[in-house]
Amino acid sequence: MLQDRVAIITGGGRGIGREHALLFASLGAKVVVNDLGGAVDGSGNDVSAAQSVVDEITAAGGQAVANTESVSSFAGAKAMVDQAVSTFGDLHVVVNNAGILRDRMLVSMSEEEFDAVIAVHLKGTFNVTRHAADYWREQAKSGTTTDRAVVNTSSGAGLHGNVGQTNYSAAKAGIAAMTVVNSMELNRYGVRANCIAPVARTRLTLQTPGMGEPMQNQLFDPENVSPLVAVLAAETCPFNGQVFSVYGGSVGIYAGWSIAESVETEDRWTVDSLAAAMDTLPRTVQVNSQMTQLAQHMTGG
Numbered sequence: 001m002l003q004d005r006v007a008i009i010t011g012g013g014r015g016i017g018r019e020h021a022l023l024f025a026s027l028g029a030k031v032v033v034n035d036l037g038g039a040v041d042g043s044g045n046d047v048s049a050a051q052s053v054v055d056e057i058t059a060a061g062g063q064a065v066a067n068t069e070s071v072s073s074f075a076g077a078k079a080m081v082d083q084a085v086s087t088f089g090d091l092h093v094v095v096n097n098a099g100i101l102r103d104r105m106l107v108s109m110s111e112e113e114f115d116a117v118i119a120v121h122l123k124g125t126f127n128v129t130r131h132a133a134d135y136w137r138e139q140a141k142s143g144t145t146t147d148r149a150v151v152n153t154s155s156g157a158g159l160h161g162n163v164g165q166t167n168y169s170a171a172k173a174g175i176a177a178m179t180v181v182n183s184m185e186l187n188r189y190g191v192r193a194n195c196i197a198p199v200a201r202t203r204l205t206l207q208t209p210g211m212g213e214p215m216q217n218q219l220f221d222p223e224n225v226s227p228l229v230a231v232l233a234a235e236t237c238p239f240n241g242q243v244f245s246v247y248g249g250s251v252g253i254y255a256g257w258s259i260a261e262s263v264e265t266e267d268r269w270t271v272d273s274l275a276a277a278m279d280t281l282p283r284t285v286q287v288n289s290q291m292t293q294l295a296q297h298m299t300g301g
């Protein structure tokens with residue numbers, strides 16, 4: 001399905017990204033496995049993270065090359081795109097997956113903790129897509145138009161909010177919005193952009209207190225996420241500008257922010273008339289969130 005597609009997978013050394021890289025290569029893709037090899041909080045680096053996945057792929061007869069740039073570096077992201085093109089001759093797919101966590105309640109979150117998470121997730125997604133888009137625009141201008149795909153990684157925390165994750169939720173909501181904008185802007189160059197909100201057992205989720213045991217359920221095997229990313233990356237995929245929920249055997253398409261009910265006036269509202277009209281609106285609106293679905297799955301409901 002991905003024969004000869006050239007793909008960059010950021011954060012491909014571990015967790016969900018590693019599964020994407022292995023699946024992509026097994027489907028014939030030529031993969032740039034990017035991973036800084038940092039700790040969960042983004043500190044440090046270990047080049048063996050990306051290289052070990054490349055070794056696994058090549059041992060199985062696939063094609064891959066390691067890249068250890070940080071996605072948070074604008075210049076590093078350009079080097080990553082350049083490496084894909086110089087090594088494999090083209091670039092068809094960017095999977096923005098690299099991520100870190102610096103969880104903290106808002107009242108104690110430091111500026112550095114906020115900035116670090118935004119830098120890897122939100123700016124990192126911008127950085128790689130931005131340089132890939134440059135290359136894709138040049139290709140389209142010179143008459144080479146073929147299907148290209150961006151697959152971004154959001155999170156239920158970004159789409160619905162999560163306590164202790166002001167930085168992460170803001171970044172992940174921004175990534176979903178960036179996907180929609182990029183899908184509109186880049187389509188003229190043959191590029192589709194979609195986004196996933198996965199749930200899986202990785203070091204990121206295992207560090208959350210109380211998650212260790214529930215996460216052992218096979219629903220949360222990280223390899224359950226990758227087939228969706230392969231579908232979204234394939235040349236024949238019709239989707240553009242969409243956000244998908246994925247875990248276990250469940251894949252859902254989000255309706256996005258959607259107006260549930262409204263109040264209207266023919267005249268201009270006064271504060272009093274608006275307050276009275278708004279009193280008829282529900283105080284909260286029920287949505288079909290990933291957490292709602294997960295709870296049903298876990299309880300067999």
Ligand SMILES: NC(=O)c1ccc[n+]([C@@H]2O[C@H](COP(=O)([O-])OP(=O)(O)OC[C@H]3O[C@@H](n4cnc5c(N)ncnc54)[C@H](O)[C@@H]3O)[C@@H](O)[C@H]2O)c1
Pocket residue numbers: 010011012013014015016017034035036037038039040042049069070071072096097098099100120124153154155156197198199200201202203204205
């Ligand atoms: N695991 C889940 O349930 C879950 C849920 C929602 C979203 N996500 C998202 O999925 C993605 C993958 O997470 P995971 O759970 O597999 O975590 P993980 O920690 O296992 O993998 C993330 C990888 O990204 C790499 N990385 C971190 N910063 C980097 C940088 N600056 N440049 C390049 N690589 C970098 C890390 O070294 C690591 O190998 C993340 O974007 C995460 O936010 C995961």
